[in-house]
Amino acid sequence: MKASSLNRSTDKPRPALRLISTKELPREDWLAVRKQGIGSSDAGAAVGLNPYKSQLELWLEKTGRDTTLPKADPHDEESPMYWGNVLEPIVAWHYSKRTNNKVRRINAILQHPNPDISWMLANIDREVIGTDDVQILECKTAGINGARLWKDGVPEYVQLQVMHQLAVTGKQAADVAVLLGGQTLDIHRIERDDQMIARLIELERRFWQYVETDTPPPADGSASAELALRCLYPEDNGQTLDLSNHAGLTAAYIELKAVRQLIAEKEMREAQLKQMLQQAIGDATRAEFSHGFISWKKSKDSTVLDVENMLKEKPYLQARYTKLKHGSRRFLVG
Numbered sequence: 001m002k003a004s005s006l007n008r009s010t011d012k013p014r015p016a017l018r019l020i021s022t023k024e025l026p027r028e029d030w031l032a033v034r035k036q037g038i039g040s041s042d043a044g045a046a047v048g049l050n051p052y053k054s055q056l057e058l059w060l061e062k063t064g065r066d067t068t069l070p071k072a073d074p075h076d077e078e079s080p081m082y083w084g085n086v087l088e089p090i091v092a093w094h095y096s097k098r099t100n101n102k103v104r105r106i107n108a109i110l111q112h113p114n115p116d117i118s119w120m121l122a123n124i125d126r127e128v129i130g131t132d133d134v135q136i137l138e139c140k141t142a143g144i145n146g147a148r149l150w151k152d153g154v155p156e157y158v159q160l161q162v163m164h165q166l167a168v169t170g171k172q173a174a175d176v177a178v179l180l181g182g183q184t185l186d187i188h189r190i191e192r193d194d195q196m197i198a199r200l201i202e203l204e205r206r207f208w209q210y211v212e213t214d215t216p217p218p219a220d221g222s223a224s225a226e227l228a229l230r231c232l233y234p235e236d237n238g239q240t241l242d243l244s245n246h247a248g249l250t251a252a253y254i255e256l257k258a259v260r261q262l263i264a265e266k267e268m269r270e271a272q273l274k275q276m277l278q279q280a281i282g283d284a285t286r287a288e289f290s291h292g293f294i295s296w297k298k299s300k301d302s303t304v305l306d307v308e309n310m311l312k313e314k315p316y317l318q319a320r321y322t323k324l325k326h327g328s329r330r331f332l333v334g
Contacts, residue, residue, distance in 0.1 A: 016169040019111040019121065027074065033109055035062055037119035038204050043164040044157030047203040051149070051157065054224035055207060055217040060231060062211045068231050084141045087179060091139040092126050094185055095177040102130045103137050112168045117201060119208050122168040128175065134189065136174035138162055147180045154178075154188045160200060162190045167197045236329055257333060 020033055034042075044050035045058040060066040072081045092103055103126035112120035126137040140158065142150055149155045154162075154176055162174045176188045210217045216232065219225040243249045277294055281287045286295040311318050 015113060016110040016122070017113050018108040020109050021107060022109060022123070023107040030109075034121065035064065037111070037121040038062075038164075038208060039109075040122040040124075040161045040164040040168070043160040043200065043204065046207040047160065047200065048220060049157050049160060051155075052224065054220050054222045054228060055210075056219050056228040056232075057224045058207075059210055059217055060228050063214060065232060068234065069227065080141070080143060080146065083143075087141045088125060088139045091141065091177050091179050091185065092137060094179075095137060095139070095175065095187065098185070098187065099175070101128050101134065101137075101175075103128050110168050113170075117205070120164070120168050120201070120204065122165045124165060124169070134173045134175050135171040136162070136165055136169065138165070138174055138176045140176060140178040141182075142178055142180050144181060150178060150180060150186070154190065159190060163193065163196055163200055164204075166190075166192045167201065230328065234329070253333075260333060 022030055025033075038046050042058055045053040045055060048055050057066075057069065060069060072079050074082060074085065076082055095101070096103055106124045106127050110122045110124065111118055124136055125139045128134050128137050138158070138161070158176060162176060166172070166174060172192045174190050176190060178186050178188070180186060207217065209215075219229055243253075277287070278296055281294065281296055285297055286293060
């Protein structure tokens with residue numbers, strides 16, 4: 001697919017390229033194009049700094065091995081992604097109202113003009129026009145839980161996303177407008193940092209080499225990596241490997257056993273201390289200390305479906321509504 005220049009003027013340095021128009025592009029095709037490189041929203045995960053997605057999960061996506069991974073439904077009204085899409089134009093409108101900066105959609109997947117790093121792609125929420133101070137607008141929404149990541153400013157993975165956009169487009173600055181808790185709009189300015197961009201490109205290149213060589217990156221201990229491993233290796237083949245001569249893996253095995261033993265001891269001590277305090281407060285609801293408090297409250301009663309009696313009275317329902325539950329691999333340490 002041939003890319004065309006985003007900026008027609010030849011005196012502007014490093015103009016981005018339009019890889020493909022997204023104006024009427026189906027979502028499935030858009031996702032397929034994104035697999036051809038590292039997009040701006042992939043940047044944090046590609047360098048191992050996204051709190052929601054690991055390098056391994058991103059690698060599964062880029063190599064087409066993500067078919068069994070859970071997918072976010074863009075029409076699910078309880079999904080953060082859904083509300084992010086719905087509220088994006090509202091965030092952009094309020095940004096323009098507050099700053100008097102005009103913005104417009106680009107409707108394209110952009111590509112870095114350097115053929116050596118043509119795998120660097122970017123989607124830009126809005127282009128800021130009519131001002132020399134800032135050229136890009138990134139719109140974000142954060143709910144009650146997500147807002148905690150913004151208490152000290154722009155989260156690192158979002159900074160990397162924006163720096164990736166500046167790298168691809170050659171622009172000098174971007175504003176990040178974030179709607180926190182549905183009622184507070186904060187605007188943060190991110191200036192181009194060429195040293196950070198050089199380091200980001202280096203780290204992204206390392207990840208892309210994993211993709212090009214079809215080599216899975218190392219798991220990082222996150223829930224995302226755990227999910228990716230189960231997707232990558234869903235079945236065992238009954239084979240037994242002899243790793244006794246592998247020094248690195250033997251050391252990892254010994255350390256794992258020691259860590260598990262330490263955790264078990266800590267959990268036992270935690271249970272003892274908890275029960276000591278429960279026994280001390282007895283029927284009371286709460287106890288206070290100079291450094292804090294403890295409470296032991298009964299939850300409200302609730303009604304639940306009595307499946308056992310229902311199936312006794314209507315046993316045919318079990319056959320009608322039975323579904324297969326696939327088994328999963330269980331990791332044991334002996």
